[in-house]
Amino acid sequence: MTTLIIAEAALETVPCEIINHPAVRNHARRLGLKPSETLLDRSYHHAAMSKLQDNGRRGRPDIVHFALMEALGTPLFLRGMLKVYVHTVNDRLITIADNLRIPKSYFRFEGLMVSLFRDKVIKSDEGRVLMEISDGTLADLVNAIRPSRVIGLSRTGIQGTAEKAVAENLADDGCCAFVVGGFPRGHFSESTTRLLNLTYSISDIGLEAHVVIARVLYECEKFLLEKGIHHEGDEKRRQVGT
Template identity: 45%
Template sequence: MLNLIIADTSLETIPINVFKHPSLKKIRNSGKKPKEILLDRSLHHFAMMSTKLDEDYKRGRPDILHIALLNALATPLYQRNHLKVFIHTIDDNVIIVGNNVRLPKSYSRFEGLVLNLFRDKKIISEDGQLLLDLRPNTNFGDLLQEYVKPEIVMGFSTTGTFKRLELIGADLASYTNGCVVIGGFPKGHFSKNVDSYLDKKFSVSDMGLESQIIISRLLYEFEKNVLV
């Protein structure tokens, strides 16, 4: 079994100080409440910059998670129940992804699904299967210790030691419950809390590759060692 954690993910509802910015008057007049709006840099960039939002360079990109999940959940590894997926957000919420989840490919539908999850804390299928489970106020350490309980935690960052992905995939296959951590944010590095739990940290390219690329290539290399 391999555990994938998408960490420090840019997924949150709009902060109240950003929501109150004069540039977002039309949004406020629409009747929507802050808890009904995902922070999105493509829509809220000026308000984010004007309010000097902390670590703004890592925030407001829920589309990164959407693309990363579509890649991970489409793999044979996940579909054959050899992969568990967890999401840790930048504001310390955790989302546990169930088995056999099929996410909407449309971003607008994905956004609606996430907002429903934030409101209801669970997304359950028509046949009663738990698809998404939100655990509020759960930090990265809690996620590892209470839910994942891995033998080893490998992180991927440009600050890590270079190693070829095929070698990492083979190494991971030697563990019965390994864990890989990939950032769900556009710029910067893991938070100090996340970084402190990484047993090993690797770089796999001299370029800053996007999260979905790392996920796809890593899972493929792992698959070659565990799937016949």
């Protein structure tokens, strides 16, 4: 199984230091929520965020939204051949269920994330777990999923293409974890870098996380299709002619 990890993602609820800032309180009131329940979001909290440590890498839930939209819209995910996780800047781990459809409307995505941070789990009407959040570092996640290789994508990596990053690392069974940063600027932290077997820079222009994800997952799909590897579910669908 191929794995995508969106790491150090700029996704969190408003931290207590700025909970009483007018920008935070006004936005919470508009949403009908307590300030502590709302997502930290530079679009609304720019003025309040200047007081926060490391604020240039925080408060960008839109990056996670785009990254998830990109990953969850690929045939690789739709065919059950991709696991997706989000590791946040504050060491929370979000597990995404197979076949999850993420809301395309940012307004609905925001509501979903608010519920997730509050209730720690999102279930379907039938009780199936769709998303879960728990405390844990990226190292905890890598230890739990034990991929054969952990490959970072970052401008600090060795020069290469997405095709090369995939061909050199993806096992024939698709087993490999690709790690893409979910923050607006800067590079992976030292603790993330330590977990990576290798890091590739797939463009000489800095790319948004979602563009990197689109390219790497597309190359994974091409690589696996060329090897004639399909998921069992896919095989079953073909057999029943659907």
